[in-house]
Ligand SMILES: C=C1C[C@]23C[C@@]1(O)CC[C@H]2[C@@]12CC[C@H](O)[C@@](C)(C(=O)O1)[C@H]2[C@@H]3C(=O)O
């Protein structure tokens with residue numbers, strides 16, 4: 075349940091305008107080697123340059139697994155508020171507060187770090203721990219087993235995460251091909267950034283309860299505008315609209331839900347690796363007035379000590395790097411102190 079205090083409503087109110095529908099490109103991950111795969115790789119690169127956002131079909135994530143994870147998550151969110159709050163230490167349950175810097179939305183969520191041992195809670199709205207400072211929370215993983223009430227849901231989310239991480243890796247391999255990084259056996263280097271045992275990946279499950287709008291009343295922000303800090307984010311939702319992306323000119327466009335496909339966001343780190351050629355997409359969620367939205371997002375981040383800078387092959391004419399080198403830990407720590415909507419890359423620009 076999401077309850078707003080006086081004054082908070084004003085903070086998350088949006089003009090009730092209906093944005094146009096985004097023209098989102100589709101990338102078929104199952105395209106067979108040869109011309110079809112080359113075309114898919116080109117479409118992927120074009121989409122990352124244009125919007126920093128695309129739809130993935132032929133992804134190989136079993137529909138039954140997606141449905142089961144989504145149903146279990148919806149079942150959890152339907153439980154009494156007190157019971158959900160008890161699971162903050164096991165599932166990273168939180169509501170309304172996004173991050174630790176005063177951002178709020180009409181949303182409740184689970185936030186889990188992805189470790190070789192499975193999903194571990196990284197934050198709760200009732201604690202001051204930021205997901206950014208989540209390493210210590212990994213220790214909690216061992217302490218919460220399948221025998222707790224949260225166990226069955228966590229097991230399903232673990233299985234889901236394994237499947238979606240595999241898909242994120244396949245997306246990054248296709249991306250490497252499209253970028254011409256495949257020479258010298260390097261096709262897997264980008265993908266390995268999110269598949270190593272120490273890669274810093276996160277799973278987030280968001281629930282946006284419907285909020286019937288009175289005539290002429292403003293819409294509500296479910297999740298405020300932002301870019302994702304990681305390399306890529308892989309998102310799916312239960313068929314309820316609400317996601318919007320910012321186009322290059324700054325106008326918002328809505329993303330119609332898709333029953334079977336996943337959506338991929340380019341994150342800040344990929345913008346850096348491509349020296350700004352790919353665009354980290356600004357996005358937000360507007361609350362639907364009639365239906366609950368449940369979304370599950372896998373954020374693929376690199377290992378904490380990974381040094382990040384534009385890939386030499388992508389420096390382009392003149393070889394000028396737009397960003398100074400930094401580690402993922404450095405970027406995350408600096409990002410943790412920012413408000414959601416801030417441009418977190420600006421302080422790393424040359
Ligand atoms: C305000 C914040 C929330 C956030 C961490 C941050 O300090 C800035 C980035 C936010 C974000 C956006 C994408 C993901 O939802 C998220 C988990 C992430 O890695 O970065 C959130 C963080 C959060 O909700 O704590």
Ligand SMILES: O=C(O)CCC(=O)C(=O)O
Pocket residue numbers: 278280297302309311317357358359369371
């Ligand atoms: O819930 C959604 O659909 C998107 C949320 C989002 O952008 C995020 O959690 O970073």
Ligand SMILES: [Fe+2]
Pocket residue numbers: 300301302307357
């Ligand atoms: Fe996001």
